[in-house]
Amino acid sequence: MNKDEIPQHDGALNKLTREMLYAVDPSGKYVTDLSSGWEVKSTALDVAWKDIGERISLAKQQVGQGQASPLLFFMELRLMDTGILSAYTGFWQWQVKRHLKPAVFEKLSAKKLQRYAEVFNITVQQLKTMEVNEGEL
């Protein structure tokens, strides 16, 4: 890539910083310069977030139909899988998988629900009702 070809498009990262790229100057020497973003990769990021959005609404639907417990919804909302959720809560992964079943989730103790709520940064009430502002991280 030539230095004058370094893209200067807009991207989410641009809110924080420009990033450093390596490119060659007219004499063929490698130099660095800053880039505000590249449309090709900001669209790639959009694609990833669109998929996350779809996974969240699918999870919501599954909970509504009684196929999964609200844990699934919050797990998707926080971009987690059962491995990450298990690591943050301290439950074994097989326990997390059991808790994803609505019947098992119903019977969870207040203490266990509290552990999940803390990791998801919500209240136990919100954990049960799924009433949250999804825009909040």
Add this chain to the structure above:
Amino acid sequence: MKVNFEHMQAAHCENGVTSNLLRTIGIRNMTEPLVFGIGSGLFYIYIPFMKINNGPAIAFRTQPGLIFKRTCKSLGIPVVRKKFSSKSEAEKFLTACLEAGQPVGCQVGVYYLSYFPKEYRFHFNAHNLIVYGHEDNRYLVSDPVMETVTSLSDYELERVRFAKGALAPRGQLYYPLEKKEITDDQVRRAIITGIKRNVRDMLHIPGSFVGVSGIAYTGRKIKKWRDKLGLPKAGLYLAQLVRMQEEIGTGGGGFRYIYGAFLQQAHAFLPKDELPVIAQTFTRAGDLWRTAAVQAAGIYKGRLGSQADFNQMGDYLLEISAIEREAFSALSKIKWTS
């Protein structure tokens, strides 16, 4: 308290932390490309049957932590690296370092890294930054991918140092132990070791998923993605490939440009005529990676989508594989001793 520290931006976090930490012990000529090359940072791996963020597991660089470790080892610099099981111990140790005037490299997770934009906050635990002070209840932070320094509250830093999941940092911190003079001869030997190790990693690791054969393997796989996964999922997979290749920290072209810059800078220490020529081959590889990314974007944006488009995408990777094989073969043939 604030330690004397100079922030310099880099393309990649671990290169930048290494280069910036070495400057604190008086080694000023270890630029980002030299660190990357001496640490044999260039790599490629496609791990089949494994998923990251519901997409393919692909990496363009070596395993996290190795660039710092290898660079210091090659230059004969002793390092301190510590992990902690207790959060309070981790904080105590960090405070003691800062009080002793020692800036410290920390491995962190980005999901809770508050200064990152939301769009970038995935559960990725191999980000690196330097902590160089503590003022007004905030840690002073030099994140090498950023133009300027920043800061984190005590709680925020603890949270990212103890992120959980794959590659959990467990409070890990590291720094070079003592001031040391390094000679040009040491740098020369470190460069040669770094290049030879990178030749091994890209050409000679057995199996078809790693190095230049891994790139060709991915190319052949991509041609089947359309039928096997369906267009939406194939597009998602290609988007993931592009993000691994071009997202912040790569310097563009899946680190291939940084490696080209390394070979040019290596030439100043080792005047072998081959080095600047092979640097150009890496520029070609990086350019073709970016051409492939444009093709991929055509697919995930829905502008392209025929089997012919996927074949073209796969063929780009086959061509890149051949170019990089040529480049590393040429590196392996350089006679260093004459």
